[in-house]
Amino acid sequence: MSQALSTIPPPARRRRAAWEEAPPRIEDAGKSVVLALVVLAVLFPMWSVVVTSLASRSTINAAGGMVVIPRELDLSAYVTMFHGGQVSRALWTSLLLTLGGTALSLALTVLAAYGLSRPGSIGHRSLLMYFLLTFLVYPGLVPSYLVVTGLGLKDTLWALILPNALSVFNLMLVRTFFMGIPSELIDSARIDGASEWRILWSIVLPLSRAVVAVVGLFYAVGYWNAYFNAVLYIDDNDLWPIQRVLQSFILAGQSPHVAGAPVNLPGLTAYPPTLAIKMAVVVVTVLPALLVYPFVQRHFTKGVLIGAVKG
Amino acid sequence: MTIPVSTSAPAAIARTAPATRSPWRARLRRDAPLLLMTAPAALLLLLFHYAPTSGNLIAFQDYNPFLGESAFDAFLQSEWVGLANFQVLFADPAFWESLRNTLSITLFQLVFFFPLPVVLALLLHGVASPRWRGFIQNVVYLPHFFSWVLVITFFVQMLGGAGLLAQELRQHGFVPWELLTNPSTFLLLVTAEAVWKDVGWGSIVFLAALSAIDPSLYEAAAVDGAGRWRRLWHITLPGLRPVIVLLAILRLGDALSVGFEQYLLQRDAVGQQAAEVLDTYVYFHAIVPQQWGVGAAAGLFKSLVGLVLILGANRLAHRLGEAGIYQKARG
Numbered sequence: 340m341s342q343a344l345s346t347i348p349p350p351a352r353r354r355r356a357a358w359e360e361a362p363p364r365i366e367d368a369g370k371s372v373v374l375a376l377v378v379l380a381v382l383f384p385m386w387s388v389v390v391t392s393l394a395s396r397s398t399i400n401a402a403g404g405m406v407v408i409p410r411e412l413d414l415s416a417y418v419t420m421f422h423g424g425q426v427s428r429a430l431w432t433s434l435l436l437t438l439g440g441t442a443l444s445l446a447l448t449v450l451a452a453y454g455l456s457r458p459g460s461i462g463h464r465s466l467l468m469y470f471l472l473t474f475l476v477y478p479g480l481v482p483s484y485l486v487v488t489g490l491g492l493k494d495t496l497w498a499l500i501l502p503n504a505l506s507v508f509n510l511m512l513v514r515t516f517f518m519g520i521p522s523e524l525i526d527s528a529r530i531d532g533a534s535e536w537r538i539l540w541s542i543v544l545p546l547s548r549a550v551v552a553v554v555g556l557f558y559a560v561g562y563w564n565a566y567f568n569a570v571l572y573i574d575d576n577d578l579w580p581i582q583r584v585l586q587s588f589i590l591a592g593q594s595p596h597v598a599g600a601p602v603n604l605p606g607l608t609a610y611p612p613t614l615a616i617k618m619a620v621v622v623v624t625v626l627p628a629l630l631v632y633p634f635v636q637r638h639f640t641k642g643v644l645i646g647a648v649k650g
Numbered sequence: 651m652t653i654p655v656s657t658s659a660p661a662a663i664a665r666t667a668p669a670t671r672s673p674w675r676a677r678l679r680r681d682a683p684l685l686l687m688t689a690p691a692a693l694l695l696l697l698f699h700y701a702p703t704s705g706n707l708i709a710f711q712d713y714n715p716f717l718g719e720s721a722f723d724a725f726l727q728s729e730w731v732g733l734a735n736f737q738v739l740f741a742d743p744a745f746w747e748s749l750r751n752t753l754s755i756t757l758f759q760l761v762f763f764f765p766l767p768v769v770l771a772l773l774l775h776g777v778a779s780p781r782w783r784g785f786i787q788n789v790v791y792l793p794h795f796f797s798w799v800l801v802i803t804f805f806v807q808m809l810g811g812a813g814l815l816a817q818e819l820r821q822h823g824f825v826p827w828e829l830l831t832n833p834s835t836f837l838l839l840v841t842a843e844a845v846w847k848d849v850g851w852g853s854i855v856f857l858a859a860l861s862a863i864d865p866s867l868y869e870a871a872a873v874d875g876a877g878r879w880r881r882l883w884h885i886t887l888p889g890l891r892p893v894i895v896l897l898a899i900l901r902l903g904d905a906l907s908v909g910f911e912q913y914l915l916q917r918d919a920v921g922q923q924a925a926e927v928l929d930t931y932v933y934f935h936a937i938v939p940q941q942w943g944v945g946a947a948a949g950l951f952k953s954l955v956g957l958v959l960i961l962g963a964n965r966l967a968h969r970l971g972e973a974g975i976y977q978k979a980r981g
Binding site for chain 1 (some may be wrong): 685697
């Protein structure tokens, strides 16, 4: 398993070998067109949403809706959105949820991954089985709902954190990485009298930044994107995370039943929610992912592969 | 996603070999910190995974949460009704409809979505400039991190009745057709959304498998006169085969889960005869009307079928000579 790490060669420039014939030009062109279309399919909607969020009422009216070509920079949608009201509150809620939840999840995951990384330790096999069995047997929606409500977590943010605070998949990812660390390092620290806590903190963790970054991103994205749990457990719309607000704000017209109560956005009722404000909400919902992304993306291949390909 | 099961790494065995001979008490003292570190995660799973999993027993009860002091108390006091909940469930045409929808979505996506990441990986692998390749990869991975609410918002704003496409068509005198509310094209729509979100992310695994193929194989084949397409067929695809089989098994084992939020969010726009899947069925027919017993029965049915499917698919993979998801632990 840990082999997978070392067998991924760095992406080098692939020059055509001497024996390799040049591909037919039409094939090359076809490939480029397909890839360009794929990239456009991702970037174009995002572009149009950003441009619309920055457009004035007259531009939106002239375009008849979504804007593609920017004419001017109008920040009023963002000003309105951040001027208190449900969207700013939901943003704070989601931020708190994401930071707190990710910290808790990482702590649980790293500790358990280290605790399970030593074959031959007491109870190792049965404990490992205990964790892995969660992949094969899982609770349905109804019992989970009854447990969470039975613990009195309904309408608290804990309902959005605790039930999914530990992903066993992420745990195994980190554990696999830990097991690949040369045992000599750990043994020598032990001979020097370091405790397990000290070894984890001073030796194992500094060597595992890549995997912790990727797993942290997975957790953070999970918390930021939390939607269905909010539908299930959060009736109080002062506690709604941003995805829930986005849904009620933009898709509610499409699916009013899901929104539950009629949409009521305090602070924005005086100002009719124009398309620009809606798109501004979309932009701020996308933004955190875009901001963290560059720092983590170079670890993706590593992170995904330890879990996905057997060494 | 794979379950990495390795109970023994060679280095680790060497590390602990003498330890197994020391007496139990000394081992406990030595390993106590490890147990302590594992405890919080284990407790959390007990509470939010294993407790509800055993809570599935209410599928055989007429569960009434208002009996007793707590949910557990109510469980003890509720009446056992045998298979009555399953009879109710299996007599409900809406249940069979949701099961049919779920399976047709799974099969459709297995044919029309599953091969696309392989194709994308092949295309990306052929991009010679590392800078361009890196750029394209970063762009196509991105939507994986968007929530379903966002993905569907993008689709609504682009292709919906008031979206960009419809507004352009209208301005040029065409009548836009309803792409997002039409039950008969719903299968295409959800697949397009899933592709948009995850085709890039899905290609990572195949890209890595591609770069792990020994280049000398290609060279030898070329020397023997194999052209580009024959090399693709006889070297590249066999090289990808283990990964393809593995992911197909996992998908098959998960056949009854097609994702939840995507359908919940569009169920009202499209109508439940097309968009009701097993998970949304449980939500709307059990949680909303508080039919706990029937809902638990549906959940139990789903996990049992899932378990059978994944074990069966794994056995099939072994028969095909592939490693599958898990093997018996060695040593």
